[in-house]
Amino acid sequence: MLEGYLPVLMFIVVGLLVGSVAIMAGFVLGRRRPDPAKLSPYECGFEAFEDSRTKFDVRYYLVAILFIIFDLEIAFLFPWAVALHRIGVFGLAAMGLFLTILVVGFVYEWKRGALEWE
Amino acid sequence: MTFELFIFYLFAAVLVFAALRVVTVRNPVHAVLFLVLAFFSSAALWLLLEAEFLALVLVLVYVGAVMVLFLFVVMMLDINVAVLREGFTRYLPVGLLVGLAIVAEMGLVLVRYFVLPPGSAPKPVGPDFSNTRMLGDLLYTHYVYPFEIAAAILLVAIVAAIALTLRRRPGTKHQDPAAQIAVRRRDRVRLVRMDAEKKPE
Numbered sequence: 491m492l493e494g495y496l497p498v499l500m501f502i503v504v505g506l507l508v509g510s511v512a513i514m515a516g517f518v519l520g521r522r523r524p525d526p527a528k529l530s531p532y533e534c535g536f537e538a539f540e541d542s543r544t545k546f547d548v549r550y551y552l553v554a555i556l557f558i559i560f561d562l563e564i565a566f567l568f569p570w571a572v573a574l575h576r577i578g579v580f581g582l583a584a585m586g587l588f589l590t591i592l593v594v595g596f597v598y599e600w601k602r603g604a605l606e607w608e
Numbered sequence: 609m610t611f612e613l614f615i616f617y618l619f620a621a622v623l624v625f626a627a628l629r630v631v632t633v634r635n636p637v638h639a640v641l642f643l644v645l646a647f648f649s650s651a652a653l654w655l656l657l658e659a660e661f662l663a664l665v666l667v668l669v670y671v672g673a674v675m676v677l678f679l680f681v682v683m684m685l686d687i688n689v690a691v692l693r694e695g696f697t698r699y700l701p702v703g704l705l706v707g708l709a710i711v712a713e714m715g716l717v718l719v720r721y722f723v724l725p726p727g728s729a730p731k732p733v734g735p736d737f738s739n740t741r742m743l744g745d746l747l748y749t750h751y752v753y754p755f756e757i758a759a760a761i762l763l764v765a766i767v768a769a770i771a772l773t774l775r776r777r778p779g780t781k782h783q784d785p786a787a788q789i790a791v792r793r794r795d796r797v798r799l800v801r802m803d804a805e806k807k808p809e
Binding site: 492495499548549550551552554555556557558559561562563565566568569570571572573574576577580581584585587588591592594595596598599602603604607 | 612615655656658661665668669672673674676677680681684738740741743744745747748749752755756758759760762763765766767769770773774775776782
């Protein structure tokens with residue numbers, strides 16, 4: 491049954507080839523004349539005066555973690571949808587309870603204003 | 609079968625290489641990207657083991673969501689590598705202990721695999737077998753109680769994330785689209801009736 495995944499493998503191989511060939515071609519064919527001026531900051535005239543890695547607002551973290559939680563919820567929905575006609579009303583009720591519990595979290599999130607970006 | 613074995617060893621080698629680079633590379637952002645590669649190769653291994661749904665969920669959840677979070681965290685922590693190095697010897701005993709525990713667990717799994725009589729491995733299934741459907745049959749009927757507990761754990765995660773990180777910042781200037789839309793003409797425009805001014809003569 492793994493033959494069905496051969497196109498995926500081909501896709502990976504082609505993707506790797508396209509990516510690496512583009513870089514290698516530039517590396518091999520490009521002409522190289524290193525110069526310290528080429529690596530220096532230009533145009534604005536400032537030397538770098540602070541680290542390029544700055545702190546993010548913690549809000550991005552909140553959005554990402556909420557995204558993960560609802561992503562997991564969706565992952566639970568896939569096998570349920572595939573098997574729904576076999577597990578019948580019981581499966582429907584089980585997923586109903588699951589979604590109800592998560593909707594409680596969603597309502598809390600909404601009412602607390604975690605989705606607002608002020 | 610030999611081609612499958614070749615693919616297996618290829619992805620396993622990539623996985624081991626990526627996992628080694630995660631702990632040896634200097635730049636933490638690069639370490640996260642190597643972790644992405646490690647997850648991706650283990651997803652390929654799971655696909656070879658005919659656990660398609662788990663493989664795709666690994667890519668969807670870990671590569672798609674968790675690694676984004678890891679990148680945020682790595683960037684947010686403002687990591688100074690020199691400070692991290694200072695505590696190395698202090699944390700070494702704990703790290704060794706955890707490492708030994710993991711090695712022991714993996715050893716147990718391997719020993720069990722070698723002790724088991726050959727031929728007890730699960731047989732390969734036919735092309736019309738759906739892993740996802742099997743999971744669905746069991747998860748929402750036989751394992752319905754753990755499934756609902758998973759919902760409760762996710763709910764706790766939502767509440768905890770909001771309680772820990774949500775901060776109000778009163779002074780910020782931001783648009784309120786609802787207020788912008790709800791505005792009426794009389795809030796903004798005032799018509800003043802006044803006499804025309806006389807022209808100076």
